[in-house]
Amino acid sequence: MRLILVRHGQTQWNVERRFQGGNSDIELNELGRRQARAVGEAMKAEKIDAIYSSPLSRARDTAQQIAQHHDMRVTLEPDFTEIDGGDLEGSPFGQLPEEHPAFWKQWREGTGSISCPGGESLDDVMERAWAALRRIRDRHPEDTVVVVCHTFTVIALFLKALDMAPGLFRRLRLEVGSLTEIDLK
Numbered sequence: 001m002r003l004i005l006v007r008h009g010q011t012q013w014n015v016e017r018r019f020q021g022g023n024s025d026i027e028l029n030e031l032g033r034r035q036a037r038a039v040g041e042a043m044k045a046e047k048i049d050a051i052y053s054s055p056l057s058r059a060r061d062t063a064q065q066i067a068q069h070h071d072m073r074v075t076l077e078p079d080f081t082e083i084d085g086g087d088l089e090g091s092p093f094g095q096l097p098e099e100h101p102a103f104w105k106q107w108r109e110g111t112g113s114i115s116c117p118g119g120e121s122l123d124d125v126m127e128r129a130w131a132a133l134r135r136i137r138d139r140h141p142e143d144t145v146v147v148v149c150h151t152f153t154v155i156a157l158f159l160k161a162l163d164m165a166p167g168l169f170r171r172l173r174l175e176v177g178s179l180t181e182i183d184l185k
Helices: 029-041 057-067 093-099 103-109 122-139 151-161 166-171
Strands: 002-007 049-051 074-076 143-151 179-183
Touching: 002 049, 002 057, 002 151, 002 166, 029 057, 057 074, 057 103, 057 143, 057 179, 093 103, 122 151, 122 166, 151 166, 151 179
Parallel strands: 002 143, 049 074, 049 143
Antiparallel strands: 002 179
């Protein structure tokens, strides 16, 4: 299966550098809507067999911009939702070191297995997102599949596909409206 992972377009919380997890259904801002349209245009000539998306509006709206060029429907997959940030949802990143110092230290230096206070770990995201991807691969073994989701979901799938340790997430940067392609044979 040829997998194209797409990170949604920009939201206001991206601009404000707030923790935007799976419990924050923040819509695309104007730039994010333009980015989603640009992703749709860029993928217009791609042969796409299926499009899946996180049910959060920022991902769903980005996926719709791709689907409209292919006369396809988007299948919502809850297991592609962003990491559950728990108590961190909506918090400015700059305040996390002082408000959650033990978590922040482990998040910045640990293995990637620490859970957000009241939420999930990257390991949790990797497990649920990979299970969904296995189900999709069973349905589309030779197809090109687009999955529109979120930063930590894309990173978790990327690390799992390459059999890399979750703690390496810190070395990866993923821009809004970006595409990551993986050949899963």
